[in-house]
Amino acid sequence: MNQLTLEQVLKMIEAAERWARDIAGSPCSIAVVDKAGAVIAVHRMDGAGMATTDIAIEKAWTAVAFKMPTLMGSRWLDPRNIGKLLGDHAMGMIGRGKGRLCFIPGGIPVTNEENEVIGAIGCSGVPSGVGDISDTSVSQAGVTALYE
C-alpha cells in the first residue's frame, strides 16, 4: 500500500465519525490528507463549529509534514515544559509553515506495513481532557479502521 485511495479514506472517516458520535458524543470535523499533505476528504458533522474543518485540515497537514502526531509537537510548545524536556523548547515553530502548522493534539500520521507515512488524519471539535475522549482518540479510531 503506497498511497491512500478515496475508498480507504472514506472508511476511515466513517469509523472516526461513528466513534465521535457514539462514544465521544460531540460533533467534530475529520480530515484526511495524502503523503504530500493534500486534502483527500473532509467531513464536518452536523453541529460542529464552522472553523473546525480548517483546523482539522491543518492538524492533518502538520502530522504528515513532521511524520508524527501533533500531540508530540504540542509538548514542545507547552510553556510549562520549558527547561524540562531533554531537547530545547520549540517556540520558534509558532507561525512557521506559512501559517499552516498547528500543534493542537488531534492529527496522526497514517503508516503502511513498511512503516512509511502515506498520509495523515486530523480531527477537531471534540473537547479534550475528559478521560480518553479527545480529538486524538477520534483520529485513532479512524487509523484503526484502515487496518480492520
Added chain:
Amino acid sequence: MNLEVAKKLLQTGIENAKEMGKVCSIALVDENGWLVALHRMDGAPIPTAEIARDKAWTAAVFRRPSSEVSAYGDPRVPGFGLNVQNWNDRLTTIPGGLPIWENNHLIGAIGVCGQTPREDVLIAKNILKDIFAEEKDLESERRKPRKKYGRR
C-alpha cells in the same frame, strides 16, 4: 445542508464522474459558505480540492452560480470590478459552483473542479438533477415565459 445530504450528493457526483471517465474534486458548503464535506477523487490534481471549495463558497454567498458572478466584470453592468477587487481569497468566477435551493430556501452550494468548466458544470447539474429532480421541474415551470400577455 447537513452531512447526510452532503454525503449523498458526493456519492452521486463521484459515480457520475466515474461514468464520464473523469476525475474531479467536489465540495459541499452550507448556506453561509462554510465547508461541510469535500472529496478529492484518486488522481485528481491537488489544487482542485481548494478550487472546488472556492467555487462552492462563491455560489453560496452570492446565491447564484459562480459563472454568473463574472457578469460583474462587464463594464456595462453595475458592480463592475467585483471580480478583480481582491477583497477575498475565495472569490472565483470560474464556472462549476451552483447554489442548492430547496423550497425557495438556499440550503447550501456545490462546487466541482477537475475538468473543463463546461464538464464541471455538467457534473454539478447532474448531481442536483438526480437528488432534487422535482424542485428542478418547478423551477423550469416558473421561468416559462407567459404567452398570454406577450407582445403580438
